Amino acid sequence: MAVTAYKKAASFYESYERKSGLKDVTHYCPGCGHGVLHKLIAEALDDFNATDKTVLISPVGCSVFAYYYFKVGNIQCAHGRAPAVATGIKRVLPHSVTIAYQGDGDLAAIGGNNILQAANRGENITVFFVNNAIYGMTGGQMAPTTLLGQKTTTTPYGRTTANEGMPMKVAEIISQLDAPVYVERVAITDAKHTMKTRAAVRKAIKNQLENKGFSLVEVLSVCPSGWKMTPVQAKQWVEEHMFKIFPPGVYKDESAERDIREANKFIFSTEDIRSKLDIPSQEVIKSQIPQVPERYKDPRMILAGFGGQGILMLGVGLSEAGMEAGYNVSWIPSYGPEMRGGTANCHVNLSTNRVGSPLVSKPTVLVAMNLPSLDKFEDLVVPGGLIIYDSSLINRAPQRDDVEVFAIPATELADKLGNTRVANMIILGAYIEYTGVLTKATVLDALPNFLKKKTMVPLNRIAIEKGIEFARQKMNKS
């Protein structure tokens, strides 16, 4: 007579030692569906020879202790977050079989967005979703999948449409997305349904092994304790009541159409890393800090104008060239909505000492490229400081008589060069020539390093030279 020996799956621990007293029994209640599903998963892992590379994410809920049983890499995570945690580790271990095991409260309530998004990204993971229409672990409260009229500890008069809405149909929802490869709803009420569940579990794992993408199996399960029924009554209740709202069936299956792919492997390399990070290999400090008249030394600058005038770029240019000349420098922009509002300003420090506050409250230099900027910052300039303003756009001279004023029709000069946008570089040229803070050579060397558009280098170069020429003429006149 033939004898069939039923053996425990090798993907289970021989003895459940993670909780004292368990050894060969589980922590689940009599008649609970988790044990059956655990067994189907473990057997599938055995048969696919996948135990060694499986990572199981245990949720919050009754299956929080799934790690007592599965002899795999185990991660227990926060309520509802299994799909996010699975995403994280699967991206790190693309060769793994990563399984998120979730209950209805976990997946459909608190973790609703996480499952939706992981499915929509088509993460190459497998999700087993146990729907027993109730929160078992916390003592039988309502779940998103609780049926209308069903009494739970938080729907003591039965779930109503008016108060709690309708049961959530997860398989239907997920199957509406383009990315998932396979979504099926199954049950474990009798042998026939359990065999279907067995096949679904296998397909969902196989899809992952073949890198086909996201698979979800919704398993209609029972909670005799929470439902206050015998296991037999509970199974009948699933078939009589749950099947009507949650019909078992295949909701999406593109397993056959999707290509079988090789798993990527994450390879760590530091090869060529500095150039990949755009870190310069050459020493940038090429020149020396020039001799600068005392009143222009170590400028603390506010540069201001309309957005689009290249104010921030002017500041970056001064900072880049300043750094290349050996100054300590800082550049700080006004940022966020202020920037989007159309005005822009930045603070720049070029210093032979360590730069303290990067914020300039008492500028020694103000560059104003529009009237609101002159109005706003004129009074802040220190006595003896320098105000440079674009006289083609600002129709009044600064009113201060204790500062030096340098008017330059920068926009007009820029227009003559054929591009209004280089007014900023004309001012840069005029400023360095007038004060001697930086040499022409340093600034022209730095130009390709701070200008993003390399094709604009020649025109900006001409603009800088134009500014220098203007300042020189002006200085000769005075």
Add this chain to the structure above:
Amino acid sequence: MAKQLIKGNEAIVKGAILAGCRFFFGYPITPASEIAEAAAYYLPRVGGTFLQAESEIASINMLYGAASGGVRAMTASSSPGISLKQEGISYCAGSELPVVIVDIMRGGPGLGNIAPEQSDYNQMIKGGGHGNYKVIALAPNCAQEMCDLTMLAFELADKYRNPAAIMADGFIGQMMEPVEFPEALPRLEKKEWAIYAEGQDDDKLICSILLDPPELEQHNIKLQEKYAKIRQNEVRYEDYYLDDADFILIGYGVVSRVLQSAVDELRAAGIKIGMLRPVSLFPFPTEHIQHLAERVKKFIVIELSNGQMVDDVRLAVNGAKPVEFYGRMGGVVPTTDEIIANVRKIIEA
């Protein structure tokens, strides 16, 4: 070494990659978005993964998963986003996962604004999530430190199997300064506790649940012992003119830059004043402050908050000397003149 003029937020990403980070999970928020953007640009170039998550909650949990796989991974956000991550940070601390979290602090409470504040001190240093845990927290005050302290954060996170945070503000993040990038760190050894899905995981468990009270108490005791070790070994600070100081200003981040300027000017005016800048906020330089309290007249703590770090200064000083506080909120950063005027008032009081 070559210097590069670079934004603090971008320096964080380059520092992270040089430290071996290859995974970034994040969600956009001003003023931290440049970190995500730079990560999205650079990580694919070095074989890494950038993933824009559906939420801050998802991103911290993706980090939880990635760190379980033994790699260096990070996330970055700003104050409201950090509030959302707190549950996940608590889980990382409980499961002893080395992760790096960057907080570019902004004004609050609620949506607040996007200007710099330092009002996340309590939520990061005192444990914004549930449970008896600590996050290693480093506070850069320049672009160079945005790189260096990010690299250090990864080293400390792994050394102690603990979350580590960078606590910066919008100004330090947005500011451009020259940075000298150090050499890349060598690849990490495999972590004996991490999951690699290569057949040796059957005794491995990443988990923060310990149902049995005595067992959970033991776990907590172990964590506290770890924090004690961190307190012993990892305190970092900068002294500025403290040797003969009668008065000590204490501030971190962008505030310390303003304080430096204020100290320079007050020193020039003949006042014996200095600055202590905590670089590690946890562990806090408690002992150092205790020693200083023996010989100085007064401490003045300046923060972009209602006074959060000042509590730790007061605990350290323990009533030995007066501890005064000056703070601005809502994203207002005090000017050097303002600090000088208020410090003079406090000194002369």
